Amino acid sequence: MQLPEAKGKFIEAWGKLGSEWGINRTMAQVHALLLVSPNELTTEEIMEELKISRGNANMTLRDLISWGLVEKQHKAGERKEYFYADKDTWNIARQVAKERRKRELDPIIKILDELSKVEGESKDEAFITFNKSVTDINKLAKNVDKTLETMLKAEENWFWKSIFKMFK
Amino acid sequence: MQLPEAKGKFIEAWGKLGSEWGINRTMAQVHALLLVSPNELTTEEIMEELKISRGNANMTLRDLISWGLVEKQHKAGERKEYFYADKDTWNIARQVAKERRKRELDPIIKILDELSKVEGESKDEAFITFNKSVTDINKLAKNVDKTLETMLKAEENWFWKSIFKMFK
DNA sequence: ATTAACTTTCAAAATATTTTGAAAGTTATA
DNA sequence: TATAACTTTCAAAATATTTTGAAAGTTAAT
Numbered sequence: 112m113q114l115p116e117a118k119g120k121f122i123e124a125w126g127k128l129g130s131e132w133g134i135n136r137t138m139a140q141v142h143a144l145l146l147v148s149p150n151e152l153t154t155e156e157i158m159e160e161l162k163i164s165r166g167n168a169n170m171t172l173r174d175l176i177s178w179g180l181v182e183k184q185h186k187a188g189e190r191k192e193y194f195y196a197d198k199d200t201w202n203i204a205r206q207v208a209k210e211r212r213k214r215e216l217d218p219i220i221k222i223l224d225e226l227s228k229v230e231g232e233s234k235d236e237a238f239i240t241f242n243k244s245v246t247d248i249n250k251l252a253k254n255v256d257k258t259l260e261t262m263l264k265a266e267e268n269w270f271w272k273s274i275f276k277m278f279k
Numbered sequence: 280m281q282l283p284e285a286k287g288k289f290i291e292a293w294g295k296l297g298s299e300w301g302i303n304r305t306m307a308q309v310h311a312l313l314l315v316s317p318n319e320l321t322t323e324e325i326m327e328e329l330k331i332s333r334g335n336a337n338m339t340l341r342d343l344i345s346w347g348l349v350e351k352q353h354k355a356g357e358r359k360e361y362f363y364a365d366k367d368t369w370n371i372a373r374q375v376a377k378e379r380r381k382r383e384l385d386p387i388i389k390i391l392d393e394l395s396k397v398e399g400e401s402k403d404e405a406f407i408t409f410n411k412s413v414t415d416i417n418k419l420a421k422n423v424d425k426t427l428e429t430m431l432k433a434e435e436n437w438f439w440k441s442i443f444k445m446f447k
Numbered sequence: 448a449t450t451a452a453c454t455t456t457c458a459a460a461a462t463a464t465t466t467t468g469a470a471a472g473t474t475a476t477a
Numbered sequence: 478t479a480t481a482a483c484t485t486t487c488a489a490a491a492t493a494t495t496t497t498g499a500a501a502g503t504t505a506a507t
Contacts, residue, residue, distance in 0.1 A: 112396075117413075137496080149405060198415075255446075338465095338486090
């Protein structure tokens with residue numbers, strides 16, 4: 112297999128994986144393209160390579176920036192904006208974990224907290240089951256949340272530092 | 280808040296979370312309904328409660344069964360099938376991890392293995408960057424894969440056993 | 448202040464996913 | 478073996494998501 116074909120396959124696979132995990136396929140593809148590009152790319156180049164429209168490229172890039180996965184770069188004396196992706200896999204994983212925690216985990220915990228407070232007849236099977244499921248899930252979610260917080264904060268934490276080493 | 284309202288909110292929230300993570304909203308909702316139901320439910324009852332069609336209910340339930348989250352139950356002397364969800368959050372998390380590993384992680388690793396083999400000019404920036412990104416992601420994916428395997432196998436493993444206790 | 452190079456917006460169009468429901472299929476019981 | 482109770486299928490319809498592209502907006506340089 113030659114590089115251009117391999118590049119295409121990587122972009123396609125990354126896009127598919129993204130869409131299976133609730134991330135817009137094009138966003139994942141643009142990210143993949145930037146990951147394998149040694150240099151910053153312009154909107155124009157991204158449009159060209161992935162055959163997407165200007166509007167789509169623009170919105171997707173803003174999204175990637177809001178996820179902290181891509182940064183805008185300016186070049187002296189040029190009007191064009193350049194886009195560059197951090198290529199450190201650990202940073203990428205951290206950033207995704209951080210954002211999903213903020214965007215999805217925290218809100219669901221807020222709801223589960225509310226629902227945990229619901230009171231009912233202690234003989235009522237329906238109430239007992241509801242309560243057990245909700246509080247159990249809430250507990251698990253809070254543990255995941257706390258763990259992520261610790262992990263994300265802490266390269267200084269000896270315990271997680273040693274876990275990280277296993278993954279790097 | 281009263282139980283029926285709370286139940287509705289839980290189902291809605293679970294559905295939303297699911298769809299954010301690439302799981303069909305209805306599938307997540309049916310799962311949520313079963314999680315808060317003390318008894319097995321029939322297709323009829325699920326259709327009724329969630330206002331979905333017979334076809335949808337049937338397919339969704341098959342899916343949930345294929346994910347190992349729901350089981351069919353027969354009652355002596357009855358033609359109807361009943362559906363019941365395991366309510367142990369740890370089992371649910373395990374099951375989801377197991378399935379997503381099989382369905383998504385393993386296939387992507389296969390592709391990354393292929394792409395890692397691509398050869399190129401050692402001076403070619405494009406090749407260097409492609410190769411670095413792909414092999415790095417491959418390494419991370421394989422580590423996650425190995426870790427999941429160990430975790431899923433092993434309550435007998437002293438290390439993970441102690442980690443699990445933090446979450447339960 | 449005007450131009451030109453570039454970016455952003457967003458309503459409409461295209462595409463993808465999900466849902467419906469009626470017909471076909473299955474199987475326990477009489 | 479016929480019936481009736483139930484389940485499954487799948488093409489078409491509904492819905493949701495993504496993408497387009499032209500117009501509007503911005504801004505650096507003259």
